[in-house]
Amino acid sequence: MTREELAGLFSEARFVVPMRARTKEEVLEELLDTFVREGLIRNRAIVLEMLHKRESLGSTGIGKGVAIPHGRSTAVPDVSIAFGRSAQPIDFDAIDGKPAQLFFMVLAPPQELNNRYLPALGRLVELVNESANRKSLLAAQNYAEFVAIIKGDSK
Amino acid sequence: MIKKQLELLVALQDLDIMIREVEDVKQLGFDTPSLDKLEQAREELKEKIGKPLYATYERLKARYKRAIVPVKGDTCLGCFMRLPTSLAAKGREDAAVITCENCGRILYWLE
Numbered sequence: 001m002t003r004e005e006l007a008g009l010f011s012e013a014r015f016v017v018p019m020r021a022r023t024k025e026e027v028l029e030e031l032l033d034t035f036v037r038e039g040l041i042r043n044r045a046i047v048l049e050m051l052h053k054r055e056s057l058g059s060t061g062i063g064k065g066v067a068i069p070h071g072r073s074t075a076v077p078d079v080s081i082a083f084g085r086s087a088q089p090i091d092f093d094a095i096d097g098k099p100a101q102l103f104f105m106v107l108a109p110p111q112e113l114n115n116r117y118l119p120a121l122g123r124l125v126e127l128v129n130e131s132a133n134r135k136s137l138l139a140a141q142n143y144a145e146f147v148a149i150i151k152g153d154s155k
Numbered sequence: 156m157i158k159k160q161l162e163l164l165v166a167l168q169d170l171d172i173m174i175r176e177v178e179d180v181k182q183l184g185f186d187t188p189s190l191d192k193l194e195q196a197r198e199e200l201k202e203k204i205g206k207p208l209y210a211t212y213e214r215l216k217a218r219y220k221r222a223i224v225p226v227k228g229d230t231c232l233g234c235f236m237r238l239p240t241s242l243a244a245k246g247r248e249d250a251a252v253i254t255c256e257n258c259g260r261i262l263y264w265l266e
Contacts, residue, residue: 057177058187068185072176095186110172111220122183129184 003127007150008118012143013038019103021084022038024092028052028069031082031105040107043075047107061094065138066128070106070121071124079108079116081124083146085138101147102137158249161263163204164212164223170197171216208252208261215260223261234258 014034021027026053035041045127054060054071061067082105104124108117127133133149140146174193181187200207215222224233229243236257238246246253246264253262 057189057193058185060185062184062186070180118179118183125183125185152157 001116001123003061003123003150003152005116006120006123006127007147009079009081009116010083010147010150011034011080014080015061015143015146016082016084017041019084019086019147021086021090022090024055024090027067027086027090027092027103028055028105031069031084031103034082035061035076035080035105040080041073042074042077046075046117047071047073048054051105053085055093059093059095061092061100062125062128063094063096063098064128064131064134065098065100066102066104066134067092067094067100068104068106068121068124070108072108072110072117074110076107079106079120081120082107085140102134104128108155156249157252158263160205160208161252161261163200164208164261165263167197167200167204167212168221168223170200172220174198176207176236183253211252211254211261215242219258221260223263224255225265226262231260231262233260238262 016030016034021030028048032044032048036044041047049070050071050073060069065092084103085099089101092100094100106121136149140149170193174197177187177190177193181190212222219233221233222232224244226232226238229238231238233255242253242256246262253257254260255262
């Protein structure tokens, strides 16, 4: 998956900066609600339960201040991603024990024809593993700047 | 009797799908300390399922993501082919494991 294609999975309606959330649970709900408001998911409760189950298998806080809660659900018709940034770091039980400020929620249906879920997750992990990208994401002022970072043409 | 076995098999399939997904994201760098617990739960569930049924499931799993699928309105929800009336009636009797004549998937009837 190219970064251009990855950028196409986001939307301004699912861009939450700054977030109101102060806890891990609030992060999950705040990002999930962006999908709900856009009419992208059929059943909020089912998706939230799926996200909780996923977190119970191991936190999706991948360290370096980033968390990528994700999962598949029958209540999700297509692969889509929400982004949120918190002004204050939030404890997310991350792998390195450090709180997170950058949050990506990746949702997908159980089966997709073009298999974009895992490539999207992989691309995202690769992108946030670069410290320059994390720094840019922490500084992005608006959705246009954010998308430029995801596409890799922000400089 | 058969119905109970099929319920266990559906639960096993859900676990298998979950394990596969966790293994996929583990490769991407996500921490998944509870994967062992899932695999342990799978082993315990497997012990409760009859060996022939489990063997059929394993064989079908190599071909399909979902080897056991529900029947709705006399239609296999794996391949979406309508089942013959006689087979549909047999399935509701709860006396034998029924497979789809078209795709071979194990079938279970929703209440």
